Amino acid sequence: MLRKISLPTTPELFPEPFRALLPALLATRGSIDAGRIEQLRARRSVLSQSGSFVGHRRYERGDDLRRLDWSAYARTGEFFTKQLEEDDRRAVTVVIDLSPSMLAGTPPRRLGALRLAAVLGGLALARADGVSIVAPGASNASKRFTGTAQLPQLLEHLQQLPTAPVSSSTAAALALQAESVGRVHWISDFAPVQEFSRPLLMLRRRGAKVAGWIATVPEDEAAPAGGYLRVVDPETNVELSVPVDRALHDELRRQLVLLERQQRRMFAEAGSPLWRWDQGDCENPCLADYLPVVAACTR
Amino acid sequence: MTLASPEYLWALLALPLLWWLSQPPKPRSQVLTPHMQQWQLAMRALRRRPPHGSLLRFVLLALAIIGAAVAAAQPFAGGQSGPSRLVVLLDASASMAVETEGVSAFAQAKQKLLTQFEQLPEHVEVTVLRCGGELRRRHGFAARALQDLGEPAGSLQADLNELAEQVETEDCAVWTLTDGQGLERLPSMGALSHFDTHGGNAAIDAVRLIDSWPLKDLRLEIDVVAYAAGGSGDAVSAELQVLGATTSEQRYRCQLRSGVMLTHTFELQRDKRGGELVVQLVMAGDRLPADDRFVLSLPPLPAPRIAALAEPDTANFATVAAATLAEEVGGEVVANKSDTPVGMLLVDGGLVPLVGDDGVVAKQRALTFGTRLADSVDAEVWQSPAPLDWSRSSPLTVGLDLSELRIDRAWRGILPRGEPFLWQQDGDQRVPLGVLVDGGATASVHLAFRLQDSNLPLLAAFPQLLRRAFVRSYGEAAAIGVSPVGVPASERNLSVAAAGEDRALPEFGTAAQSLAQWFVLAGLLALALRAFVR
Numbered sequence: 017m018l019r020k021i022s023l024p025t026t027p028e029l030f031p032e033p034f035r036a037l038l039p040a041l042l043a044t045r046g047s048i049d050a051g052r053i054e055q056l057r058a059r060r061s062v063l064s065q066s067g068s069f070v071g072h073r074r075y076e077r078g079d080d081l082r083r084l085d086w087s088a089y090a091r092t093g094e095f096f097t098k099q100l101e102e103d104d105r106r107a108v109t110v111v112i113d114l115s116p117s118m119l120a121g122t123p124p125r126r127l128g129a130l131r132l133a134a135v136l137g138g139l140a141l142a143r144a145d146g147v148s149i150v151a152p153g154a155s156n157a158s159k160r161f162t163g164t165a166q167l168p169q170l171l172e173h174l175q176q177l178p179t180a181p182v183s184s185s186t187a188a189a190l191a192l193q194a195e196s197v198g199r200v201h202w203i204s205d206f207a208p209v210q211e212f213s214r215p216l217l218m219l220r221r222r223g224a225k226v227a228g229w230i231a232t233v234p235e236d237e238a239a240p241a242g243g244y245l246r247v248v249d250p251e252t253n254v255e256l257s258v259p260v261d262r263a264l265h266d267e268l269r270r271q272l273v274l275l276e277r278q279q280r281r282m283f284a285e286a287g288s289p290l291w292r293w294d295q296g297d298c299e300n301p302c303l304a305d306y307l308p309v310v311a312a313c314t315r
Numbered sequence: 316m317t318l319a320s321p322e323y324l325w326a327l328l329a330l331p332l333l334w335w336l337s338q339p340p341k342p343r344s345q346v347l348t349p350h351m352q353q354w355q356l357a358m359r360a361l362r363r364r365p366p367h368g369s370l371l372r373f374v375l376l377a378l379a380i381i382g383a384a385v386a387a388a389q390p391f392a393g394g395q396s397g398p399s400r401l402v403v404l405l406d407a408s409a410s411m412a413v414e415t416e417g418v419s420a421f422a423q424a425k426q427k428l429l430t431q432f433e434q435l436p437e438h439v440e441v442t443v444l445r446c447g448g449e450l451r452r453r454h455g456f457a458a459r460a461l462q463d464l465g466e467p468a469g470s471l472q473a474d475l476n477e478l479a480e481q482v483e484t485e486d487c488a489v490w491t492l493t494d495g496q497g498l499e500r501l502p503s504m505g506a507l508s509h510f511d512t513h514g515g516n517a518a519i520d521a522v523r524l525i526d527s528w529p530l531k532d533l534r535l536e537i538d539v540v541a542y543a544a545g546g547s548g549d550a551v552s553a554e555l556q557v558l559g560a561t562t563s564e565q566r567y568r569c570q571l572r573s574g575v576m577l578t579h580t581f582e583l584q585r586d587k588r589g590g591e592l593v594v595q596l597v598m599a600g601d602r603l604p605a606d607d608r609f610v611l612s613l614p615p616l617p618a619p620r621i622a623a624l625a626e627p628d629t630a631n632f633a634t635v636a637a638a639t640l641a642e643e644v645g646g647e648v649v650a651n652k653s654d655t656p657v658g659m660l661l662v663d664g665g666l667v668p669l670v671g672d673d674g675v676v677a678k679q680r681a682l683t684f685g686t687r688l689a690d691s692v693d694a695e696v697w698q699s700p701a702p703l704d705w706s707r708s709s710p711l712t713v714g715l716d717l718s719e720l721r722i723d724r725a726w727r728g729i730l731p732r733g734e735p736f737l738w739q740q741d742g743d744q745r746v747p748l749g750v751l752v753d754g755g756a757t758a759s760v761h762l763a764f765r766l767q768d769s770n771l772p773l774l775a776a777f778p779q780l781l782r783r784a785f786v787r788s789y790g791e792a793a794a795i796g797v798s799p800v801g802v803p804a805s806e807r808n809l810s811v812a813a814a815g816e817d818r819a820l821p822e823f824g825t826a827a828q829s830l831a832q833w834f835v836l837a838g839l840l841a842l843a844l845r846a847f848v849r
Contacts, residue, residue, distance in 0.1 A: 024347070117349035125349075205349045235348060239357075246342035249351035256354055257342050257365045267360050271353035 023119050023250055027298065029130050029175050034301050038167070041135060041306050042142045072096040076287045080223055107198025108140035109148045109224075111191045114180045116250035117205055121233025128231030128295035129203045130174050135309050136201045136229075137161065137170045146198075149173060152187045153180025181251055188215035192222050203229040206290075209278040220286045227312070228283050228290040236276075239268035316830060319389035326384040330377055337373045339366035375845035382838025386831040397824030398488040400440045403428060403458070404475050404502075406493035408447030409806040411467035413494070413512035413602045420510035421467040424492040427508060431490075431820065432459045438826035446473045467605075470803035471497040479504040488821050495813035497805045506820040513814075514602035517541035517553050518807045519609045520576060522594055522797075529617045529789045530644065530782075533561070535581040537609075539596050542808040543573040553598040557581050560590030560613045571598075574808065587645055589615035602809060606802035611795055619644070619658025619680070619785075622651040626664040632766035633663035633684070640781045659785065662686045664765045669731075676731045676752045676759055680788035682781070685765035687729050694726040697763070700739040700748060709736040711751055711760065711783045715776040722748065725764040733761065751787065760784040 072088055075095035088096040110133045118126040133149065140147035146162040149170070154177050161170045184204070191200055200219060206212050206228060219226050230236075240260055248255040258264070276292075283290035291312050296305035318324070348354065358364070405428070411421040432441065443458040445451040448469025453462060475491050479502035482489040489505030494512040501507060518540055525534035535557060543549035550572050557565040562584040571577055585592075594609040601607060623637035637648045640661070649655055660667070660681040669676050670688040687694055705717045717737065725748060733750030749762040766772050771780075 117347075120347040120349050207349045208352050235346075235350075239354075240346060243344055244340070244342045246345045247351065247354050248345060248347055249349065250347050251349065252351070254351055256351065256358075257339065257367075258354065258358065259366070263361055264357055264363070267357040268353060271357050271360075272350065275350065275353055 023116060023179070024124060026119070026124050026126050029127060030134065030171050031299075033299075034131065034134075035171070037301050037303060037306070038134070038138055040303060041310065042138050042164075044303075044307065044310055069098060071099045073099050077285065079287075080221060107146050107148065108136070109150055109191055109198055109200045110136050110140075111150045111152075111187050111200060111202045111204075112174075112177065113184075113187065113202075113204035114151055114153045114177055114182065115204075116179050116181060117207070119179065119250055120205075121235050123233070123295075123298045125205055125231050125233050126179070127298055128233070128293070129229075130177065131295060131298075131301075132203055132229055132231050132293060132309065133201075134171055134174055135306055136203075136313065137174075138164075138167055139310065139313050141167055141170065148198075150187065150191045151177050152182035152190050154178055157190055158193065184212045185215045185218075188219050191219065192224065198225075200224045200226045201229055202226055203231065206230060206279050206282070207275060209275065209282055213282050216282060216286045216288070220288065226283075226286065226288040228279075228288060230279070230290065230292045232292050232294050236272060237269070238272070239265050241265060316390050316392045317827070318385070319391065321388050323384055323387035323389075326387070327381060330380065333376060333380065334373060337376065338368040369848060372845055372848050375841045375848065378841035379838040379845070382834040382836075382841065386834035386838070390830040390834065391827040392830055393825070394827030395822075395825040397822050398484075398486055399438060399824055400442070400487040401435065401820070401823070402482045402487060402489045403441065403443040404473075404478055404482075404489060404491040404493070405443055405445050405464070406447055406471060406475065406491070406496075407445045407464065407467045407469075408471035408494075408497060409468055409605060409802040410494055410496035410512050410603065410809060410812070411447070411510070412605045413514070413809065414604075415511070419467070420494050420512050423510055424508065425461050425464070427492065428461060435459075436823050436826060439823050444478075446475060446478070447471045470805045474498075476500060476502045476504075478502075488823070490820055495815070496809065496811075498813045501813050501815035505818070507815060507818040509815055509817055511814075512602065512809050513544070513812060514809050515542060515544040515551065515598070515600045516603045516606070516807055516809050517551065517571065517596045517598035517601050518603070518606035518802060519594060519596050520804070522609050522611070524611065524795060526795065529786060531562075531585045531587060531616055533583040533585045533613075535583060535594065536578060537581070537594060538576050538578050539569070539571065540576045540807065541571040541573060541596075541598060542810060544600065544810055545573075549573045551598060553596055555579055556593075556595050556597060557583065558593045558595070560586045560588070560592045560611075562586060585613055585616060587616040589613045603802065603807070606807060609797070611797055613795055616645065617658065617789055619646045620649040620656065621646050621659040621661060622649055622655075622657040624651055624660070624662040624665060624667065626765075632772050633661055636663075636766070636772065636777075636781060637661045639778060640785055643778065643782050644785055659788065663767070666690065669759070674732070676733075676754070676761075679754075679759060680757050680785075681759040681761075682784045682788070683759070683761045685726055685729070685763060685768065686761070687726075688731055688761070692729050694729050697725040697727045699723060700725050700746070702740050703748065704738060704740045704745070705749075706736040709734065709751065710787055711736045711749075711780065715779055717774065717776060719774055720769065720771060722764045722769040724768040727763070730761050730763050737762065758788045760787070 072085060073096065075084065075097050079097050083097045085096045085098045112129060112133050118124065118129055137147045137149060141161060141164045146160055148158055148160045150158045159173055216226060242260050244259045246255055247258055280290055293309060296302065405424060407421060412419050435441065440455065441458040443453040443461065445464050447467065449465065451464060475493055475498060479489045479491055483504040491502045491505060492508040494510045495501055496512060501509065520538040520540050523536040527533065537555060539555060541551045541553055543551050550570050553569055553571055555567040555569060565581045565583065567579050569577060569579065590613060592611040592613050596607045621637045621641050623633040625631065625633040641648050649657065651657065658680060660679065662681065662683040664685050666687045667683065668689055669679060669681060671677060676688065700722055703720055703722065705712045707713060730747050730750050731752055733752035735745060735747035735750050737749035738745040738747045748764065752759045752761065771777055
């Protein structure tokens with residue numbers, strides 16, 4: 017029986033400590049990028065039908081068949097795809113899952129997701145690339161920001177994003193409609209896995225280079241230790257009354273491990289990385305908590 | 316279906332409460348999760364299901380409760396309207412003893428009741444009122460079995476017509492069984508069974524007995540009456556018989572006018588052995604024999620052994636007196652021995668210790684003449700006491716003439732305390748010469764002079780005095796049993812009974828069938844099924 021559930025309120029997204037932390041976080045870019053700029057530029061290149069040829073890469077499943085270099089195949093007998101450096105400005109697209117399921121967790125996963133989006137967007141603005149915030153379900157589902165000066169607007173925009181139930185395929189389609197796709201950072205809980213598999217492949221086939229982000233919460237690791245609980249999926253409103261004991265606790269942890277494996281396998285099959293990020297103490301954010309994000313972006 | 320106690324259906328209001336109680340408890344803690352699928356997989360892996368209320372189990376429980384509530388409300392179905400009670404007014408007056416072909420009307424009425432009761436529905440409550448004589452009420456099983464209703468006797472004191480009107484209601488039927496004797500009209504309400512007891516009847520109305528106990532003389536005054544079958548004015552012939560404990564049977568044939576009482580007197584000599592003395596009236600065509608017979612149970616007459624004691628030097632007046640008395644009352648003279656019981660002691664002179672230390676004469680039938688009754692008595696010779704007088708009211712001397720009595724010598728102080736019946740008139744003082752000591756069942760008579768010292772044996776009153784002393788010494792007469800009590804006068808004239816047509820009993824209602832046990836069974840079945848449902 018479905019009943020109305022009360023959703024938790026999200027704490028303040030960008031408190032003053034976070035805002036004070038952000039400039040220092042963006043300033044770490046130089047030290048991380050030093051000596052590897054060319055390599056990074058090459059890695060950041062986005063496959064495109066147009067642009068300058070920069071080299072070959074072994075074919076990976078999901079790559080656009082139009083980019084196969086048949087001459088190289090004739091010479092070597094192996095599949096290679098042509099790597100072209102796009103002429104457009106390098107772009108970053110951040111896709112944010114605004115579904116109610118992101119409200120789960122203590123603190124809510126949504127808090128970590130939006131802060132993660134702020135960091136990713138801020139990093140993109142700091143590199144003078146444009147950043148598109150794709151938030152399906154919001155009134156302004158896709159908004160583009162350019163330049164570091166728009167960082168406050170970016171934060172404001174993120175802060176005003178509502179909670180809206182949107183399917184993953186809608187989010188993928190919306191991301192592809194962006195002005196310049198570039199690299200796609202998809203922030204979600206990616207559960208259940210089967211709902212994200214097809215949209216992820218679709219993005220990959222359309223040439224988007226996708227990186228998955230999961231802002232982890234303690235509930236991803238283990239179930240509650242015990243008690244008689246009403247477990248609610250805020251997205252579907254499906255609920256379950258469960259007496260939790262040790263056996264169930266262990267079994268659920270095993271299922272969560274399996275879920276994590278399925279998520280990794282899904283992204284691996286799509287040729288995309290999946291980053292799991294623990295936001296740490298949400299009330300007192302520190303630089304060390306966010307450095308893994310910066311490091312992941314520079315790879 | 317109808318419910319006898321529908322208020323029990325309020326118990327069904329507990330069903331919502333039961334529904335609420337049958338639901339599993341609600342968790343107090345809520346956990347939001349995007350991993351519902353993992354929760355479900357974990358539960359499935361452990362073969363667990365979340366607590367849930369079973370609608371089927373609740374439905375079965377509700378059925379059980381509904382069954383119990385409806386059963387408590389006493390449901391019943393069917394049934395036909397009609398009386399559920401029957402009150403029988405059974406006339407048991409003496410006239411119901413009239414027999415037809417050897418069977419009394421009362422027996423016919425009881426047989427009719429038993430036959431009808433066998434066909435009566437089980438649920439009909441039966442009450443039988445025996446009206447007439449002793450009122451008896453029987454109810455339920457005792458009524459259906461007609462237990463201990465007795466025999467017809469006495470008069471019909473209840474007005475059956477009025478009684479039937481009071482008893483008859485929509486729910487209660489009344490059935491009167493009567494011969495109409497003693498009623499102005501038969502009951503107009505309810506069922507009626509009339510028994511014909513019309514006919515002639517002769518009855519002994521009263522028997523008066525004049526007993527001469529302990530003597531054998533007996534006088535019977537008998538009132539008889541007869542009623543002809545055709546009505547008053549007719550003459551009927553009857554014979555009055557006295558049979559049994561008498562020296563000779565007596566028969567008196569008489570002509571009786573219907574309804575006119577006749578009194579006849581019999582002078583009898585009782586058989587000294589006693590026994591039943593039967594007085595009966597015999598008339599041809601008499602339908603009610605119960606009032607034709609009067610039985611008196613006579614006790615045997617006392618036949619005492621009379622012992623005579625006299626001083627050796629005296630004449631044999633005492634022996635002669637004893638012989639005279641024995642002949643008078645049918646006794647015998649016996650020698651005064653210690654091993655021979657004596658019923659009457661006659662003593663002339665001498666000393667007989669009849670008085671105890673307390674000065675009271677022992678309870679003994681004795682007649683003494685100038686006898687000292689104790690050793691301690693100091694007798695003083697009293698020469699020629701005169702003038703003499705006697706009691707005119709004492710049972711010993713009433714009607715006797717003792718004016719010729721002369722006493723040459725008497726003794727002062729030898730008489731015990733008692734009622735004087737003979738005395739010497741000394742101015743205003745009376746000095747007793749003879750006393751009666753009354754001991755209740757026994758009595759003794761004592762005189763202060765010996766027979767030889769007076770002319771009493773020569774007087775004509777002497778035998779009477781002896782006889783009266785004997786009668787008086789036997790105290791009160793033995794009770795005569797009388798049976799039966801006569802039939803009341805209102806029951807005798809069998810030609811004036813009210814008559815009418817019989818009326819059948821109404822249709823009784825059929826019993827409604829209770830459905831409670833079926834609802835209980837359904838409830839139990841639902842509970843049994845619920846035990847197998849998870």
